[in-house]
Amino acid sequence: MGNLDGRVCLVTGAGGGIGRSISLKLASQGANLVLTDINEEQLNDTVQQCCELGVSASGYRIDLTDSTALEYVVEQTKSQFQKIDVLANVAGIMETRSFLEIKADEWNRMFAINVTTTFQLIQLVAKEMIEQGNGGSIINLSSTAGRLHRPMAAHYAASKAAVISLTRSAAVALAPSNIRVNALCPGIIDTPMIQQVRESRSELLDISQDDIQKHWERIIPMGRLASPDEVADLAAFLASDAARYITGEAIGINGGTDAS
Numbered sequence: 001m002g003n004l005d006g007r008v009c010l011v012t013g014a015g016g017g018i019g020r021s022i023s024l025k026l027a028s029q030g031a032n033l034v035l036t037d038i039n040e041e042q043l044n045d046t047v048q049q050c051c052e053l054g055v056s057a058s059g060y061r062i063d064l065t066d067s068t069a070l071e072y073v074v075e076q077t078k079s080q081f082q083k084i085d086v087l088a089n090v091a092g093i094m095e096t097r098s099f100l101e102i103k104a105d106e107w108n109r110m111f112a113i114n115v116t117t118t119f120q121l122i123q124l125v126a127k128e129m130i131e132q133g134n135g136g137s138i139i140n141l142s143s144t145a146g147r148l149h150r151p152m153a154a155h156y157a158a159s160k161a162a163v164i165s166l167t168r169s170a171a172v173a174l175a176p177s178n179i180r181v182n183a184l185c186p187g188i189i190d191t192p193m194i195q196q197v198r199e200s201r202s203e204l205l206d207i208s209q210d211d212i213q214k215h216w217e218r219i220i221p222m223g224r225l226a227s228p229d230e231v232a233d234l235a236a237f238l239a240s241d242a243a244r245y246i247t248g249e250a251i252g253i254n255g256g257t258d259a260s
């Protein structure tokens, strides 16, 4: 069927824009999937679409900030498939806030969902992968925001910078077990999250959503936002053996936005 025939992949944020595209891409290449999201309806849609591609896909509605739920999903994956080959940490949140307005609890929530759960899942899954002895691939969603300034989302940018740092440390720690850990740094990808950013910026800055869209298209050298499917292609490559010597990287996919 494809490059990932029979591989077992655990994907978080599978109900969202990028998570759904990654799940479908992995399924189209023959991977069996364990999918999670807090949004049950969206999650079920993804599970159904993946099953229609002829692979096995199970969905777990969990809040990632619940550590017991994380352990449960990893255990379920093992008992259903006896192994885990790929972990894609895709779930995340973004919030538009003026720098001086960010509250400590908003900062902490951003880090809890974007960084701490990623760390916890890497640890849980890597322990399984080490026991299995076949290596593995872990893919974390960072962002261009993790490499540049974001004065209207400093907590988001800092959390995504932390994901890059975490990726590098985990990659070196796990390299002897042939577990590769890489981060994706997408630019602006057309998903529900970006629609929400467009709306809140429009409100905060009193500019139309259309003008925000045009501004984004102007600052992206390639002149357009990306589709989540374009990010999924990169994730599927990193999940595959074609990327067998790539680890510890934070790979931009941004139409040239942060090229310098």
Ligand SMILES: NC(=O)c1ccc[n+]([C@@H]2O[C@H](COP(=O)([O-])OP(=O)(O)OC[C@H]3O[C@@H](n4cnc5c(N)ncnc54)[C@H](O)[C@@H]3O)[C@@H](O)[C@H]2O)c1
Residues within 6 Å of the ligand: 012, 013, 014, 015, 016, 017, 018, 019, 036, 037, 038, 039, 042, 062, 063, 064, 065, 090, 091, 092, 093, 094, 113, 141, 142, 143, 144, 185, 186, 187, 188, 189, 190, 191, 192, 193, 194
């Ligand atoms: N869209 C972009 O332009 C863009 C750019 C760079 C990075 N990213 C990153 O890519 C990832 C996916 O983004 P997206 O655009 O698909 O967003 P999205 O909002 O469409 O999807 C995110 C998913 O994460 C889930 N989620 C959020 N909090 C959760 C929790 N506590 N427990 C379980 N699930 C939870 C949501 O329900 C949602 O389905 C995020 O980490 C985001 O930061 C997105």
